[in-house]
Amino acid sequence: MRFSGFEKLYTKEGESLSEKIWNVYPRPQMKRNSFYSLNGIWDFGCGFEKVYDEKIRVPFAPESLLSGVGRGHNKGEKLFYRRGFSLPEEFHGGRVLLHIGACDQVCDVYLNGREIGKHEGGYHPFCFDVTDALQKENTIEISVTDELHSHEFPYGKQTDARGGMWYTPVSGIWQTVWMECVPEKYIRKISIQTGADWAEITVDGGCDCGEVILHGDKEISFPLVGRKTKISIDNPVLWSPENPHLYTFTVASGEDRVDSYFALRTLETKEIGGVKRMCLNGKPYFFHGVLDQGYYPDGLFTPAAPENYEKDILFLKSLGLNTLRKHIKCEPEWFYYLCDKLGMCVFQDMINNGDYNFIRDTALPTVGFKKKNDVRAHRNEKTRKRFIECMEETAERLKNHPSIVYWTIFNEGWGQFDSQRMYEKMKEMDNSRFIATVSGWFKGADTDVTAEHVYFKPVKIKRGDKPVLVSEFGGYAYQEKGHVFNPDKEFGYKKFASRKELSEGICALYQNEIIPAIEKGLCGSIYTQLSDVEDEINGLITYDRRVMKVLPEEFLPVSKAIYDAIGKV
Numbered sequence: 242m243r244f245s246g247f248e249k250l251y252t253k254e255g256e257s258l259s260e261k262i263w264n265v266y267p268r269p270q271m272k273r274n275s276f277y278s279l280n281g282i283w284d285f286g287c288g289f290e291k292v293y294d295e296k297i298r299v300p301f302a303p304e305s306l307l308s309g310v311g312r313g314h315n316k317g318e319k320l321f322y323r324r325g326f327s328l329p330e331e332f333h334g335g336r337v338l339l340h341i342g343a344c345d346q347v348c349d350v351y352l353n354g355r356e357i358g359k360h361e362g363g364y365h366p367f368c369f370d371v372t373d374a375l376q377k378e379n380t381i382e383i384s385v386t387d388e389l390h391s392h393e394f395p396y397g398k399q400t401d402a403r404g405g406m407w408y409t410p411v412s413g414i415w416q417t418v419w420m421e422c423v424p425e426k427y428i429r430k431i432s433i434q435t436g437a438d439w440a441e442i443t444v445d446g447g448c449d450c451g452e453v454i455l456h457g458d459k460e461i462s463f464p465l466v467g468r469k470t471k472i473s474i475d476n477p478v479l480w481s482p483e484n485p486h487l488y489t490f491t492v493a494s495g496e497d498r499v500d501s502y503f504a505l506r507t508l509e510t511k512e513i514g515g516v517k518r519m520c521l522n523g524k525p526y527f528f529h530g531v532l533d534q535g536y537y538p539d540g541l542f543t544p545a546a547p548e549n550y551e552k553d554i555l556f557l558k559s560l561g562l563n564t565l566r567k568h569i570k571c572e573p574e575w576f577y578y579l580c581d582k583l584g585m586c587v588f589q590d591m592i593n594n595g596d597y598n599f600i601r602d603t604a605l606p607t608v609g610f611k612k613k614n615d616v617r618a619h620r621n622e623k624t625r626k627r628f629i630e631c632m633e634e635t636a637e638r639l640k641n642h643p644s645i646v647y648w649t650i651f652n653e654g655w656g657q658f659d660s661q662r663m664y665e666k667m668k669e670m671d672n673s674r675f676i677a678t679v680s681g682w683f684k685g686a687d688t689d690v691t692a693e694h695v696y697f698k699p700v701k702i703k704r705g706d707k708p709v710l711v712s713e714f715g716g717y718a719y720q721e722k723g724h725v726f727n728p729d730k731e732f733g734y735k736k737f738a739s740r741k742e743l744s745e746g747i748c749a750l751y752q753n754e755i756i757p758a759i760e761k762g763l764c765g766s767i768y769t770q771l772s773d774v775e776d777e778i779n780g781l782i783t784y785d786r787r788v789m790k791v792l793p794e795e796f797l798p799v800s801k802a803i804y805d806a807i808g809k810v
Contacts (some may be wrong), residue, residue, distance in 0.1 A: 253639045264302055267342055267366075267417040268576040270641050271431055272500040277328060279418040281485050285465045289316045291321050299324075299418055300342065302411040305541040313410060320385040327378050327469045330390045332422040339371045342573055344417025345392045349787060351382040362394060363387070364571040364592055365634045366416070370658040387412035393624055394594035394654075397569040398534060405732045408534070408775050411542045420619030424496035425730070431492060431642045432672070433503045434478045434633070437522070438477040440488070440503045449493030454491045458722050464524045465494070479522045480504035480643045482563035485584030487643075504581065504643035504649055508674055510689065510708055513810060516762040519675060519690065521646070522584075527807040528586055528646075529800060530564025531557060531781065532713060535572055538726060538784045544571070549568070549786070550576045553583050556782060559793045561800025566712065569593055569652055571635055580644035588647040588712070589639060590680075590766065593630045595619040595656030602654045607697065611682035619658040628656060629666070636670045646674055649712070653681040653694065660686035680712045690764070696734050700754040700763075708764040714767040715750060716779040719743040719790055724783035726775045733779040734769075745790045749783075751799045759806040 266272055268372040273738045283298035287310075303320065314320060328337065341348065345363030347357070352374040360367040372615050389396055389410050425722060429446030442453050444465060451465040455472060463470040478486040482804035511520050518525040518717075533553070539543045544550060552571075557565060565580075567586040577792045580587050597617075619625065632650070639645055650667060651657040657679065665680040678688035682793050691705060692712035701710055718733020736744040749766070772780035781791045 262298065262545070263417050263543075263577060264546065267340070267419060270501050270574065271428070273423070273498070275332070275421040275423070277332065277420040277439055278448070279324060279420065281324075284321075285310065286321040288318055288321075291319075292308055293321060293323050297322065299414050300416050301543050302345070302413055302415045302538050303491075303651045304409055304411055305539065305543070307540045307543070314387070314391065314412060316388070319426070320387070322383040322385070323380065324413065328375070328420070329768050332420070333627075334677055335372075335422045335424050336370055336427065337372045337375060338368050338421050338423060339381075340366060340368045340417075340419050340421070341383075341414065342418070343385050343571075344414045344416075345412050345530060346375070347386040347387075349384045351384075353379055356446050359410045362631060362634070363411075364395060364631065364698050365576075365638060371420075377453055382546055383414070385413045387681070392594055393621075394627050395594040398536075398593050401761060404730065404776055406777060408536055409757055413772045415542045418611055423753030426495050427497045428492060428494055428499050431501055431641070432497065433501075435503055435505050435643070437479065437505060437507050438474045439471060440474070440505065441469065441471045441506040442490070442492070442503075444492055444494060447492075451492065454493065454737070456489045456491070456708040465492075475624075479504050479659065480506040480581075480584075481521060482558075482584040482586055485582060485644075487572065487581060502581070503641070506643055508646055516704060517706065517764075518810065519708045519710075519764040524535065525764075525807055525810045527589070527759060527763075527803055528564040528584070528710065528767075529562050529563060529567060529803050530765065531768045532568050532770040533572040534568050534772075534774050535626070535769060536784075537774075547575050547579075548581050551583065552786065554583050556786075557585065557771065558583065560781070560791065560796045561793075561804075562764065563589060564767070565771065566590065566648075568770075570802060571639070571654075574638075574642075577639060578643060581642055581740050585644055586647075587642070587645045588649060588677075589635070590652055591628070591635060592801040593652060593655040594628050595624050595658070597655055606654065606682040611684060613654070613657075613682060613683040615654075615657050616659050616661075624656070625658055628658075629663075632667065633670065636667065640673075642669050647677065647690075649677045649680045649692070650672055651679045651683070652681040655681075656685055664688060675708075677710075692698075696769075700758055700766075702758045702763050703710055704762050709762055710765040710767070711755070711758075711763065712765075712767050713769050714755075714766060715747065717746055717750070718777075718779045720778050721783050721788050721790065722771075724785050725778065725790050726773070726784050730776050739765055744795045747791055748795060749798050752802070756799075756802050756806055759803065759810070 284293040285295045286292035303310040335659045356372045358369040398408045400407040432443040434441045453463045455461045489502045563588040569590045677692040680692040681694040694713040715732035719737045773784040
């Protein structure tokens with residue numbers, strides 16, 4: 242790997258990273274007072290037999306610099322983690338839950354020599370009740386298997402042979418490990434549905450009776466009937482990127498109390514002037530965004546600190562952007578909380594698995610071969626099952642977040658199969674958001690929007706029976722010396738010799754192709770991309786987030802022209 246001095250990105254001279262890294266509550270939409278972080282330095286080993294001959298910094302994957310290991314593993318090897326801990330006094334007397342934010346791919350957990358549980362899949366949190374295995378002094382051990390080459394589990398942009406648009410793989414623990422204490426009968430899940438002036442809250446677990454306390458100028462209590470309540474809001478304030486208003490509330494059930502929040506907003510398709518438009522809160526809205534891969538040079542899947550998510554979001558807002566497309570990766574819930582709080586719409590991709598073929602999945606569709614019957618494509622039943630499980634888990638875990646306005650099921654045919662059935666399944670899980678069954682090509686199934694990828698030809702809008710977006714375009718490249726992952730290789734779709742020329746080229750692309758298309762029906766555009774990523778040098782900011790390639794004063798006139806154009810609709 243090449244890093245060009247990225248080792249000291251987030252530390253000053255003479256400083257070391259704290260063991261209290263990522264010491265924030267990891268579940269903001271279901272928050273208790275109880276929180277004990279197990280992030281920090283763990284014993285670590287990698288091999289065919291259990292061994293602890295190294296140290297690792299959790300929650301960073303061993304391939305990352307911030308982990309302190311900085312390398313991957315060989316085929317067939319396992320990753321071994323171990324840490325001792327003793328719980329604070331306030332944890333005694335209730336049930337104790339162990340949470341692992343994400344661990345790629347197959348994870349076995351042991352506490353004090355006792356097998357606690359197993360989890361499969363690399364992108365979502367899981368939890369075990371460890372109460373009966375606890376002692377005064379405890380040792381937790383975790384073993385992980387990550388066989389990326391099989392392509393059975395969703396893997397996104399990870400590859401064993403990184404380069405171009407494929408990136409360094411991530412294995413093992415890459416999100417927060419933590420514990421909490423709960424009463425015998427505790428709230429397990431909160432489900433939130435909202436409209437323009439109402440919110441319905443359903444509680445799973447806890448006691449048979451309870452209440453929801455809405456906070457504001459004065460607190461208002463709503464009883465839970467059958468573990469459910471519906472709240473009507475007088476003079477509602479609707480959520481949008483321009484005004485990301487959140488309503489906070491507390492669920493009280495027996496001895497358990499959980500803090501949460503919701504937002505009011507509506508999403509719908511309307512026909513205006515003979516054109517199908519995507520509407521937010523009843524009005525045509527232009528989703529003005531970028532592709533966000535969620536990679537960082539020092540932590541790969543995990544930034545050095547949660548504040549780095551905030552910096553990315555605020556950088557986009559400084560350019561006048563209102564949307565990011567989270568590209569075939571799921572983030573910790575803290576990321577989506579920041580999008581909720583700061584005001585950033587999210588187009589959330591499902592995570593692909595199955596095999597990728599350049600000729601089939603990229604070359605032929607790029608030159609126009611885009612129709613495909615995918616009912617019998619990617620027929621491996623194990624692979625299909627894993628994709629569906631991950632899709633269901635993604636929707637279930639993230640659907641309370643108001644910032645998520647759009648689901649993408651398949652990207653450019655990667656692992657695509659039986660898309661009509663997948664659209665129906667996603668619609669059944671969540672019919673409150675826009676669904677793009679495919680992004681790019683290989684169409685044929687029902688979809689809520691037509692999502693085109695346009696890289697090597699002008700943007701041209703054809704009116705149809707669905708709203709139209711350009712869900713990928715641009716990819717203009719410029720190498721900022723001294724801020725490059727791999728100076729010897731670079732990837733992008735059109736190269737520029739200077740930062741100024743790049744900025745002028747991007748602005749011209751919007752002025753000449755995107756803005757004129759809004760009148761004709763274009764509902765959104767997703768530029769490739771937020772930041773450089775490894776060999777890709779097509780970001781609006783460098784991979785180390787230190788140099789803005791496009792400045793706010795250069796791009797804000799473009800954003801204003803976009804909003805003026807959609808305002809005229």
